[in-house]
Amino acid sequence: MTTTIEERAIAEHRIPENRSPTHPGEMLREEFLKPLGMSQRELADRMGVHYPRVNELVNGKRGVTPETAVMLATVLGTSPELWLNLQQTRDLYETLNDPASSQKLKQVRPLALDG
Secondary structure: OOOOOOHHHHHHHHHHOOOOOOOOOHHHHHHHHHHHHOHHHHHHHHHOHHHHHHEEEEEEOOOOOOHHHHHHHHHOOOOOOHHHHHHHHHHHHHHHHHHHHHHHHHHOOOOOOOO
């Protein structure tokens, strides 16, 4: 059975317990740009955005927005959900493992439902 790049990316993207999930930019670089022989500049041109936007994403300095997800999906033949799910998983992991967020979350009072 042949798997697509997107299926491999999804399968490889599970929340690891001992490290932060892969940044979408790293996935973009390793699973798409390198195998396709595509430069960041070419991707930026195809997306109709400035090069720094793609470069910051690839280097983990920028996250994937819904707009970026749609552009990546269009250029690379994936789904926007792939890119948004990668970003959301990364964001959730970082929130759950951030000491400041942990302190805030300790103050949250769950709603007690009387049944």
